[in-house]
């Protein structure tokens with residue numbers, strides 16, 4: 007199975023330019039970011055900012071819609087990862103007139119103690135919406151939770167993926183493919199073309215991607 011899959015009619019460069027223009031991408035090689043996985047990173051991409059730009063937001067949701075129309079027309083549920091996947095999942099579900107739900111990183115410690123919020127039935131065909139795929143832990147934990155509830159997860163759709171080998175292995179193991187609107191390499195290429203980064207920074211960003219777990223150690 008090919009783990010990382012491209013979107014179809016989505017214009018990757020337009021979307022990458024959009025992310026760069028709104029300042030979603032920040033480089034801090036000398037003061038690394040700490041990621042959700044605990045990894046240290048010279049780059050952070052805050053795709054939550056897309057929510058404040060309706061045209062860019064529309065481009066994202068249209069990109070997801072194209073993937074579904076082409077490869078998963080039978081989808082019955084659009085599930086978001088908490089928290090950053092939730093708004094995109096809700097907008098997409100609204101467009102497709104489908105139910106939406108979201109998956110917490112952990113079951114709630116009070117109330118009904120749920121990890122999956124929303125009405126989910128066993129046998130439903132679903133896609134999982136994620137904003138950024140790094141190690142894939144958040145998205146594929148959501149996939150496992152949904153599968154435990156009997157949901158048939160067809161794919162994970164994200165705005166950006168770093169396309170790490172570690173994520174690729176996780177995807178292969180699960181058998182659920184990951185589509186991304188902007189692959190990391192495209193983001194870096196477009197950033198270089200626009201002059202957002204210089205050749206030295208491009209080299210750092212590409213070298214870092216090969217062994218991301220060791221950065222800043």
Ligand SMILES: O=P(O)(O)OC[C@H]1O[C@H](OP(=O)(O)OP(=O)(O)O)[C@H](O)[C@@H]1O
Pocket residue numbers: 042043087088089090091136137138139140141142143144145
């Ligand atoms: O692929 P992974 O290694 O899991 O990393 C990616 C996840 O990390 C971020 O979420 P974060 O944990 O920061 O929470 P948020 O969505 O609530 O902002 C991001 O929104 C993804 O969900």
Ligand SMILES: O=C(O)c1cc(=O)[nH]c(=O)[nH]1
Pocket residue numbers: 040041042043049050051052053138140141
């Ligand atoms: O892995 C993460 O936590 C992460 C990376 C990134 O670039 N952006 C983000 O929101 N989270």
